[in-house]
Amino acid sequence: MKLNLNIQPLESWLNIKNEPLIISGPCSAETEEQLVSTANLLAATGKVSVLRAGIWKPRTRPGEFEGIGSIGLEWLKRAKAETGLPTAVEVATAKHVEEALAAGVDILWIGARSTANPFTVQEIADALKGHDVPVLIKNPVNPDISLWIGALERINNAGITKIGAIHRGFSSYEKSSFRNEPMWEMAIQLKTLCPTLPIINDPSHICGNRELIPYIAQKALDLDMQGLMIESHIDPSVAWTDAKQQVTPSALEELVSKLNLRDPEAPNEAFADKLGELRQKIDKIDDILIQKLGERMAIVEQIGNYKKDNKVTILQVNRWDEILKKGTAFAKALKLDLGFTEKFLELVHGESIRKQTEIMNEGKTEEEIVEATSGEKA
Numbered sequence: 001m002k003l004n005l006n007i008q009p010l011e012s013w014l015n016i017k018n019e020p021l022i023i024s025g026p027c028s029a030e031t032e033e034q035l036v037s038t039a040n041l042l043a044a045t046g047k048v049s050v051l052r053a054g055i056w057k058p059r060t061r062p063g064e065f066e067g068i069g070s071i072g073l074e075w076l077k078r079a080k081a082e083t084g085l086p087t088a089v090e091v092a093t094a095k096h097v098e099e100a101l102a103a104g105v106d107i108l109w110i111g112a113r114s115t116a117n118p119f120t121v122q123e124i125a126d127a128l129k130g131h132d133v134p135v136l137i138k139n140p141v142n143p144d145i146s147l148w149i150g151a152l153e154r155i156n157n158a159g160i161t162k163i164g165a166i167h168r169g170f171s172s173y174e175k176s177s178f179r180n181e182p183m184w185e186m187a188i189q190l191k192t193l194c195p196t197l198p199i200i201n202d203p204s205h206i207c208g209n210r211e212l213i214p215y216i217a218q219k220a221l222d223l224d225m226q227g228l229m230i231e232s233h234i235d236p237s238v239a240w241t242d243a244k245q246q247v248t249p250s251a252l253e254e255l256v257s258k259l260n261l262r263d264p265e266a267p268n269e270a271f272a273d274k275l276g277e278l279r280q281k282i283d284k285i286d287d288i289l290i291q292k293l294g295e296r297m298a299i300v301e302q303i304g305n306y307k308k309d310n311k312v313t314i315l316q317v318n319r320w321d322e323i324l325k326k327g328t329a330f331a332k333a334l335k336l337d338l339g340f341t342e343k344f345l346e347l348v349h350g351e352s353i354r355k356q357t358e359i360m361n362e363g364k365t366e367e368e369i370v371e372a373t374s375g376e377k378a
């Protein structure tokens, strides 16, 4: 499947000062002085292409600072006039869109909580109709790529062609070193579905602390993301929101200077030849892997039929345990990553279970059964 979005290339609507594209500014606009002085220091670094600031803040719990509101738009105007930097704010309602556009905000973004709600996205899309403003769409809080795609489609259907995605990570119930799990595979999947879509990484929200930002920012660039949105504050220690994850403008400058910029391709022929040669080897190995997986599944099917005839359960924990132990020991000897090996074997075992369940159900898939039973798609 490919995603059919009508997109204008990032470079055609954004003047990128310095590679990579850096969008920076405070999590929240707090005072005129805080915003304007942060903006001036950011501009002086020469590394920042867009000034961001939260004006309306979606807070998880009531009673917390919910953003300075419309007055902040006036401060942004001043910051823009003094620095020449285009400005970006988060919008979550039609009213926000109208006010931001009336105040001359250059780029709008849709936050993760809004992306998760199609009603909200549609309301924003309707308010955007007839306007030619760039819109960046953060991933939804939950790891559901369809919601992310749906939001991009709704905004694109409203006639907005200057669009991009922001990867800010996903909420997780499990304890993690990240504030929001990166789940890079989601961004990779989006890029695969729509290679022309610019994806900007937001390491501040993924990390939740400033120390990890350089690592995540570098990883994002190495995964060919088009830019970074990094929160900055003239004095993060007194920030009203997200104090732990904001950096000073000078720390931002240092962080960006230390990033290694790598190209998607190397211009020299020798590199291309060598890469081609190695990729041919990989192609051959992949063919063998898939061939062998096919052979394995044919045997799994035979076992499934045999179990069905003999009224034996699908899951055989002892055998599965044996496979895991044997497989990981072999992987260890080959210096293969054990976590990867386990995941791979689990995936293969899961497929065996799926196939044998289908056999027990006279060839009907789980999806077919769920749909026939509940009338809903599985």
Ligand SMILES: C=C(O[C@@H]1C=C(C(=O)O)C=C[C@H]1O)C(=O)O
Pocket: 300, 303, 314, 315, 316, 317, 319, 320, 323, 348, 349, 352, 353, 356
């Ligand atoms: C194939 C079998 O069924 C299941 C699948 C297994 C596999 O994929 O290797 C192993 C044990 C069972 O849980 C089997 O019993 O051997």
